[in-house]
Amino acid sequence: METPETPNHVGFFQSNTARLIMVGLLTFALLIPLLFVQNLIEERSQRQKEVISETSGKWGESVYFYGPIVKVPYKAFSEIVTVDEKTKVATTQKSFVTDYAYFFPETLKNQSKVTTTTLNRSTYESTVFTANMAFSGHYGAPDFSPKNIADTDIEWGKATILIQTTNLKSIRNEVKINLGGKMHTFEPVYNSENDSIQALETGFFDASVLKNTGNLPFKFDIVYNGSQQIKIVPIGKTTEAHMTSNWPSPSFTGNFLPGDATKKITDQGFSADWKVLHLNRAFGQQAFEVLPNLAQYAFGVDFIIPVNQYQQNDRAAKYGFLVIGLTFLIFFLIQVISKVRIHIFQYTMIGLALVMFYTLLISITEHSSFGQAYLIAGTSVVLLISLYSVSILKNYKFPLFIAASLSVLYTFIYVIIQLEDFALLFGSIGLFLILAAVMYFSRKIDWNKS
Incomplete structure (x- = not known):
């Protein structure tokens, strides 16, 4: 068994x-x-x-700064040739449109003091900042020779100063530029081509003073409420920037990093310096017809929390x-x-x-x-x-x-x-x-x- x-x-x-x-x-x-x-x-x-995005949006979004730029209108002529089918006689009609030349400063200096604070909503908190940004520098003489534009076709008296930026709604002060000792006030300009990039522009001034002196100093202040990031395009032939903040965990971003010798990061905040020469970036000091998008050359700081909860x-x-x-x-x-x-x-x-x-x-x-x-x-x-x-x-x-x-x-x-x-x-x-x-x-x- x-x-x-x-x-x-x-x-x-x-x-x-x-x-x-x-x-x-x-x-x-x-x-x-x-x-x-x-x-x-x-x-x-x-x-x-979602809460941080909503809260930050009400306080102010990221800051992108591209300027100040001298904008000078000029006449661009074109010829239209028409041939009469019966007589075979050709006639030439001359017409013109108004185009614009854009001139960047010879020197651009920036001093920025960024103060961060915390906003609370329910159990969530977001970090925002107030940036006090002071700009100064000077412009050189405009050069229209690359386009062979005659001086009589240049509308010197209708020149303006242009700034492209973001976050217009969170600018905290009236922005005025001291241009050669004369004050000019910036006004917002609608940009139909790109809703994310907005602009500030002054009224007309006589830019012939640039042609005559070849050296026109400027300075102005702008205060932003913002969050997440600050980026500046180095359009000066020599661009120098100095930024201080009480934010202890900066993330330096963009096409250029601050110098290691002057960069300091502590538990109480940071300070950093940038110096960018025209030899360091692949664009010149002037543009015609269309203002180029130079966002890829910007430098700046991300105000981020390294590891959140x-x-x-x-x-x-x-x-x-x-x-x-x-x-x-x-x-x-x-x-x-x-x-x-x-x-x-x-x-x-x-x-x-x-x-x-x-x-x-x-x-x-x-x-x-x-x-x-x-x-x-x-x-x-x-x-x-x-x-x-x-x-x-x-x-x-x-x-x-x-x-x-x-x-x-x-x-x-x-x-x-x-x-x-x-x-x-x-x-x-x-x-x-x-x-x-x-x-x-x-x-x-x-x-x-x-």
């Missing part, structure tokens, strides 16, 4: 191998709630971006699988070493507690700093799992070990989240040490009896 196979099946399901398989499947199953947590973080992050929450959630896997591994090794049976339901409760860490983290972060939220959520989960493990393991030695291990693990992940340049290096070394510890503590387990 053959022995029934049932006991062998029961023996397998009670083996460490079967328990390891079930714990592994449970670990993968917990990826589903982790995915929901990541979706929640993305949803809250998107909501934050939702980015930190997202980075923490990405380590969720690692935390769950290592915690289950610790409990499994304790189960094997101590011969205490841990039911799959108990593993599930521990796993759900680990997932709850991330929902606690994101909800508390919205009302405090990420560091405080991480400490509160981490302490709560470590205490919950440690107290629960006392009832499972029936002693205090292993629960204390579990509490210490989880504390080290959460601390390790927090440090990785705070690091930027060395996150990969520190994380790789940490994982190597964790693997070495697991190999050490499991070295005496006889897996052949499992």
